[in-house]
Amino acid sequence: MKIENDAHASDFPLDGNVLLGAFASSPTPMALVDARQPDQPIVWVNDAFTQQTGYGRHEVVGRNCRMLQGPDSDRAEVARIRAAIAAGQPCEVELFNYRKDGTRFWNAMTINPVRNAEGVVTHFYSAQADMTEKQRLEQAMRNANDELERLVDLRTADLSAALEQKTALLHEVDHRVKNNLQVISSLILLKARRTPEGEARDALQGIAERVGALSTAHRMLYSAGDATRFNLQDFAADLLSDLNAGLDPERTHLEGAFDPIAVSAAMAAPLALMIHELTTNALRHAFPGDRAGRVTIEARRQAEALHITIGDDGVGLGSAAPNPAGFGRSLVEMVVRQLRGAIAWHENAPGTRVEIRIPLGSED
Template sequence: MLVDAFARSPSPMVITDARAPDNPIAWANDAFLQATGYAADEIVGRNCRMLQGPATDRATVDRIRNAVRAAEPISVELLNYRKDGTAFWNAMTITPVSDAEGVAFFYAAQADMTHVHQMEVTMRGTNDQLERLVSARTHDLSAALEQKTALLHEVDHRVKNNLQVISSLMLLKARRTPEGEARDALQSMAERIGALSTAHRMLYSEGDITHFNLGDFAAEFLADMNAGLDPDHLRVEADVEPIAVAAAMAAPLALLIHELTANALRHAFPDAREGRVSIVARRNEGGMHLTIRDDGVGLAATPPNPAGFGRNLVEMVVRQMRGTVAWSDAGPGTTVEIDIPLQPAA
């Protein structure tokens, strides 16, 4: 009954005689004959190596040979060849069968795995094609991004140049305007435009067009501001973290810092009073905290200026950035505390 079950099995099966010279095939079922294309009388008495061919992996053959010599079971996949020369992948499990005298037979159950290997080849081809498509698409996107970056850099460069021209024209006009409110207004507007020009200059020089480094801007701004001051009389100091903010916030922040610093220098130190203005910026959980502080005469001692709009400008810019601003007397001087929400750091 067992032999009849093996003979009728749809899985190829073969038994070799371990005690005969060269371990020849002693029996094979019909499924094995159909899989290999041989008749029973063509294989009985021959070693299974007859199914090997030019592309059969020699290392796998050596593994089978060593397992047979050691009478140990083994499972492998091996490229075999049918009678007509066509190749197929043969998954086999070889098991020694022993009796009282030792190993008598080797029993091999087999399965044609050619379709699995063909599928793997197809999948590799598909994966290779997908990788080529992804690589080509990535190259196109990178080229488009480089083009966009170059364009934005060029825009920032041209805006910076135009702002510098406008600032220079306003300064020239201010020099030719008699002293008074009109001259002061022209001078102030030229300085504000200069601050915006500095922001665009930094955006043009940055590799990352999407962010603006507030710490680098503060260093540039500090150098420009102190260049026009008597260091023994007035000075501006900055302690600003290298906070990366969105590029869209560059101009509002530049205008905000300039306006508060310039107003402090202009109004907090009358009658040649000596003093200091400090700029401090820290990142916090909600975004950024900015403090502009001076040790001047304070808000209460500053005469009202009906023609001025510095404070209104500051509050308008802060609202634009969805922030809050608080003014207070520092005793001595004035402190301006500003909180601005920022996107989470990358």
């Protein structure tokens, strides 16, 4: 018979024996049950079914498919099969079935109702597949994943413990450094008080103040939750509070605006020293005599760089009294170079403005 390309399957009805022969020779285990008989017995199975289950055809025909169930068959899945059959609906399940010799296997079943011309369900057709190896591989994968998660959890716990120990050690180091710097500052101030007024006494007091700024930076690191980071905003707030406490509010104003910028702990001491030096120099030299004025300091993050600006409306660089013993400007420029930054000094008319740019990159 020649079948044209535009023919429909309904144009060529197949003999039932042809279909039965095709199903009988299929490598897929198949079974047909009669929905009209009591207990819906098996009425036909193919050779693949008998090979999968170990039962002969004569041993299964006339019996209900529940004969393949056993102790490990999932009761919920079995109930799902019963509900689908009662409703005349198709269903797909996977559950343990048992062969004739008692060995169990994962059976994936697709069960479909077969209806007559009037739409009445007369039979149920089941196609099956042994999924034991698939389930074994999936279980092995789950076990491997569980073991991997266990090892990751153990490694994470080890790393967390090591990090906690490192953090505690860094806190302890910063605490001891801070205490030692405070002792050094106190000793220098004590020596300054016993030194006659003049350049030597001023120099000792200046050194004590610088050591105090470093002590404040280490106190910030010690009190922070993350000992590897330094909050510039917190340091600036402490510094400005200390400096404002020693100023005459009727004559000198010190104002600051800092973004909440966290930088690496390695940058803490250089930044603290630089900011302290520029601010105290402005307060000390920009307003000689009874001159009133204002000092402002800002720190902003712009792209991948820290921008610091310190300005005053004082007498300016050119008009300030010379200080042969001073090295504040040299100290600031040295620190900026250490931080791979750039600094510019400007006459502000009136006053002075210092602009500093320090790259943050991966440090922030």
